[in-house]
Amino acid sequence: MAFNLTRRKFLQSASLAAVALPLSEVIASESGIQRSPLETPGSFQDKTVVGGICEMCFWRCQLTGKTRNDRLVKIEGNPKSIDNGTAICARGNAGIQLLYDPDRLKYPLKNVGERGNPKWKRISWDEALKECGTKLKEVEEKYGPQGISVFPHGSTAKYPMHFFERAVGTHNVSEASFFQCRGIRDTAYVATTGMPPGEFVDMPNSKAILLIGSHLGENVHVSHIKRYIKGLQNGAKLIVVDPRYSASAAKSDIWVKIKPGTDTAFLLAIMNYLITEKKYDQDFVEEYGYGFDELAAGIKEWSFEKAAKECDVPAAQIKEVADLLAESAPGVSIHPGRHVSWYGNDFQRQRSLACLTGLLGAYFVKGGWVPGKNPKVGGVSWAKKEHEGEHNLNVDEDDEYLHPFSPPGTPTELIRDAALTGKPYPIKGCVIWGQNPIQTIPGQEKMKDVLRQMDFVMCVDVMPTDATMWADILLPEVSYLERYDYIKTGTQWNFADKQQQYISARMPLVKPMFERKDQVYITNEIARLMGYEKDIPVQTVEEMVEKNLEVAGLTLEQLRKEDGIHIREGKNPYQMPEDFEVMFYNEDIEDAGFPGIPTYVTVEQPPKGFLRLLYGRVPVHTFNRSQNNIWLNKAMPDNPVWLNDALAAKMGLKDGDVVGFVNQDGFKSRTTTTVKTTPGIRTDGVYMAHGYGSSNPLMSVGVDAGVDDTSLMTKITVDPETGAHGMRNNFVKITKDGKVIEIPASA
């Protein structure tokens, strides 16, 4: 299979990808003379197919498809949905350009070149699976199950992840959603309230919303944004704490232009004020609090003045925020955030947020933190077999946890260090399923070295990515529009409305094309080859979904009859669970050698002449996953770097200048981007959107577009309690035409 085709040539040759072509040219190329209709008909006249669930991101909105001649022409929100309704975001709308992307993986491929610099040869599924099964079995037999590492992401990755974790028995699973994203949040809240917090804030009914770094609007998940905007429309005051004037800051009542890394100091000063001025919810704390006195005593030093100095914001502004929160309590949404792997001091910040919510009495109250009561469905997967507790890299020789508050799996750095040193044991097999560890995990060169030393690497994905370049065997997966798998449950998005619950299952909107297969087929075949046939829990992905629906008394047929979504009566979301408790002080944390009350840990500041590299999201991309989508690429083709305008002027840089970067370790960005000057960012950092600058030439649209922020993160920080990464501790200088543009001494 030749891969040196240009996008255009491919389009011309692949009639199956014809939806990417204007109709006129298809007809013209077939007949030579016939002209197109001059008016496109509009999708609204086409056939509706129900049952879709989006996976352009993990929020998973409920969809319907419009099909014309068995081809999907448009994706819409399912009108029956009480979550996203008829609305879907830009990425959801652009799903058909993923579905029919000519660059998509089509056949099993074998790398006959080298890892990182592949030459692909098309092979049969039989050969591909045999190679995967045999090679992974060899690793298992030679090094034990712990010699296999897994980097999963997305709803298809759960089944294979469970196979390797539960049946084969390796601990060495690194989920990006935990170790590079939200794991710290989840374990910090579990250590405080016993529950992972999701983004479960009742914003539509809240009087004040506090966002620490969350940039809703640039970060888009449909029903979450609905909640946020409804809250603002209902008069909630919005406080946004961010070094940058983000999309959310632009809608805020108070923008706290905080110095990066100091958020915990800010939160401690607010808590100290609430406590000393007795502005906290004394009834709530008495009833549900534990360790309040330890907290009160431990944060006494945190005056507004002290925090103001640390955070580089006015003391009066911190007081203004504290008073607003106190006045609005308990109906305040202290947002737990989502991607929180920032500075390596993040567990303590997340603990602070959970404690602040408690001081304000804002759990299970209107406008506060309210998780909602979802219906139950099954979770059929591989049974957990007895595996010995050893070989867990997170446990040392004395049986002590290195990162006691690690999310499930094993902290990424422990896996990578073991792989590179062979100590305490070698890691020689790697399964990458839907994740892109090259552009997700800081220390890109380290990741490459880890992959280089493997005996075998397999990747499963829908698209070529920077990670698939490192596979020995690359398997094409069906997309979310062509498969069964995920069951989405939830409630109506606004708790002020009638209480309802929904259950919906992903059903294919169109048939798979080429030789793409689903996760159950691929995993089961590998399992058979590895000798785990008798452990296989389901034969098909459809069977898995049916079994999981059965728990709720539903079938796929029934769901289809109900237009893809089953809706039933809901429950009062504000009902407090009986044993609910807020641990302001947690002695388990202290016993493990960390501060038992929320504590501020300082982070390294940029060396002179450097700017902190901050990153975030744009609404049209889900990191690197959507970079090759031609509609989304055209909407935001690169990731301009935000630079303070006064600083830019002193550096002689202006809007649109093409620049690159060099970081504190001398690492240079491979590609360039443009400058966006603005007063809306501090002078000690720069900001860019994450996920750009892909290097895989098989992504004919997304390759080399913008700068890969992850590539500049060569300094690796680990949050000690959790083992998750801190990703905002790298510092850059700006380069133009290959030369460093120094920051003048006067700036």
Add this chain to the structure above:
Amino acid sequence: MQYGMIIDLERCVGCHACTIACKAEWEVPVDFGRNWVYRMGPSLVGTEMASTYYPGLCNHCEDPVCVPECPADAEEMTFTDAKTGKTATVEVAATWKDPFDGTVQIDKARCLGCGACADVCPYNARYINPDLVDDVSDEGKADKCTYCKPRVDAGLEPACVQTCITDARIFGDLSDPDSAVSRYVKNGAVGIEPNGGELGPNSRYYGKKKDMALLMETQTPELANLSHVRRRAMLASLVKPAMKKAKNIGLLGVVGAVIAKGVMDSNKEE
């Protein structure tokens, strides 16, 4: 009746769902858009920091500057009110303002593809769609937002309104004082008038004072230079119908058309 659209900037989060839904609904070529979202700022408006969006689309103006520039021969057309079934026969060129719903539409079959309407529109709301070709124009036809007239006539919302994740886009009849769009106008929603123009744009914006100031400051367009536009239109009106006639009577025939397509494709390669 006059259809109009309100963009509520207090609700808009700049997510681009509207632009992508439109592309899918109407198969808009990748490099063009019937609507768009620009982000402005963060910058200072007076002493206040501000950042907002310009989700733009055709304004279906009260007094559209594009309509009178169309050089195509005027023909009688019968319009039907989708609601009442009433009809009216009016002489129009290849683009017009609908006498019943006030939308501005294009007859692609009669469009010469000269681009005069696109050039004169101060909002850049029109483009020449290179995929729409026939014997009149090998270079494409004028195209733009129709306020999703075919959908609306079928009782649906415009695609951009249906997909808007925050209900920031509101569509309706501006001549009905009780409509949601009219209430927004009463509350201060305004269109973007070009400098020195009085076009009466019917896509209107509502938002915080500083955001509206930023929108107007950065997005108020200039009127086009009419003499340039007209010179091009005149040339097109002379040349294009002649081409059509030539092809119709088979001077070029099948072979010629294939060659013409080859030329078109090779042009696109560049």
